[in-house]
Amino acid sequence: MPLTKVIQKYLSNLFVTIVQNGSSWTVYSKIIKNKKIKSKTTKNFEITVPNEIPQKMKNYLEEIQLEYNFTYIALFLDSMGQGAIYGVEAEDFVKNSVDLKNVSHIAIENSWSVYASFIDINWVKKIFSDVGLDFIYSPFVIQYMLIKKDKPKTRPTLYILNHQDSIAVSVFDGFTLKFGAFFRTTTDDNLSSGVDDDWENEEEIDSVENLVELDSIEDEDIGGVEDLEDLDKLDSLEDKDVDFEDVDEKNKDLDSFDDEDKEDLELFGRDVLVYKYLKTSLQEYYKNPIYESNFLDTVVIYDGFEISSELIDMIENELFMDLELHKIDLVEVINEVAIKEVFK
């Protein structure tokens, strides 16, 4: 009833944003009453049992929902099987090799679409079934909201949303997305799909080989090309157990260091991954004819985690791109999106 909405504004509303960062959940709660912020709370919960929300987090979320009648829980979707494409028609999905039958999608500004695999969405809903979920946001939507806050760029620009476990790479012309690619940066045993699911975000058949060629820095093993070609024939983003043994070994190498070094190396390794994905995306964008070939000279990074200065240098010097770095509080941004979706 719209009457409820009218009254609701004057009562306390609790907006919760949940983002998974590595091996813990960050739960950010904000209480809003009559457009005024009453309180903000951040809590972190370690993941104890795989594929489940920690009991303490469940209890906490149940508790706060009992306290506040109007509660909205927004989740940041960082599963692999998602992305964004230009266009809103079925043919656009086909063009980008995305099987409409298996994804849930949203049209933004009636010009581009965000999508995510049904399985992932249901998976996440199942995990939160005891607690309840109100919003599931794609990183591209978050990116779009961040972009809208500033003046539109005159030229198509590359954007990166940096999250501890993932990056969302996109090219926006003004406020319209032209290209989108999602990569996970954390190897996750909990993920139901294979390890190298980042490759599944490759949307264009032809460009695969090119990308592999360009990945001259780390990936010396290119043995997985044939496997990748098999991947080409995949017309769905279902979580299949794709086995890229060689690439697997690469990541395993990284993981085989002991913990302390591992951290440093992971960080370093993460930047490497980020850089790799960035380059992959660029190549994909430039080479694949389905994308407009504009020269991208600017990278805007919305950083919700960490970007090392080395990476910044690399981007500026090796890719010859101007870099704009914005530090963001990811949970805060998502929270605001949820608030806008309820009250605007």
Add this chain to the structure above:
Amino acid sequence: MDKSMEKIDILKLLIFLLLFIIVTLFMILVVIVPNIKEYRASKKIYKTAYLHKVRVQNMLNDRKKELKNLRSQNRKIITSFSNKFSTKNFLDYTGTYFTKVALKEVGKKGHKNEFIEYKLRVTSSLKTPTNFYDFLTGLNRYDNIIQADFPITMEANGTKINSDFTIKVYDINSSAIASLNR
């Protein structure tokens, strides 16, 4: 997710319970109790009014019965009073006892509010006083209420006696008792 039925908030429960008790008590004490008092009072008033009316009704019935009885018991007298005095009839009556009867109205006056008394003088001729006795006896059975009165004069006249006496005929003063009659 409305888990309000699974995890009962004690505070809310107590508040609602309190609200319920207050509301109920308020309604009962402030609204119902005074009305119940009024109910008892008005019922009592009704009962007394009813009993009173029944009593009066019974009294009326008794009275009516009494009236009926009186009417039937005193039919003769009532009709006699209501009969209009007819000179002819009276002459006929007296004619059965006397001869040469003559009637003369002498006076008329009210008697005890409700009656009118007509005084008449009767002159007649009779054979023996016995006739007069019979006349007087029969007078009580006559169609009108008539009293024979002094002065009575009897004078021998050969074989006959000339008599001269007064009668008072009583009639109902209809204007005075108009309200009583049906």
Add this chain to the structure above:
Amino acid sequence: MRYSFIKPRKKYLFSMFTKLWLIFISFVVIALNLFNFFIIYKNSDYKNSAKELDANRAVLEKEIEKVNGQIGFILRQKALAEEIYANNIVLKDSIKNLFDLVPDQITLSRVIMKKNSLVIYGTTPTKDTFNFLLAAPLKSIFHKSNTVFYLTKGGWYNFVSTNEVIDNEVLE
């Protein structure tokens, strides 16, 4: 569902718990109110009925008065009639008694009976006859008696006896 993959859950101003309680309390309030209205209705019903009864009673009381009046009138008629009847009988008896008093020897020629007096005109063979046979009883009845004798040619006496009663012992 503008930016999210899922629609938010429905939010209610009142939880089921609250709604149930509110409904329950409302029921109780309504029930009590209904009961109250019933009581009020009965109250006014009683009051009106009582008024009606009183009005009826007043009418009945008026009727009783009327009937009483009628009864009274009948009683008065009866009293008057019976008085008259009695008077007539008494009158008859008095006259009869009087005439019975007169012995054979005495002949009456004229009798004037009034309320308190009696005048007899007649003839008697001897004074004594009259005095003994008529005057004596007359004296016992009347307070004042007076006789005047007139001697006639035939040797009989005409008499005029005047008798009076002082007090109101007479008829009427």
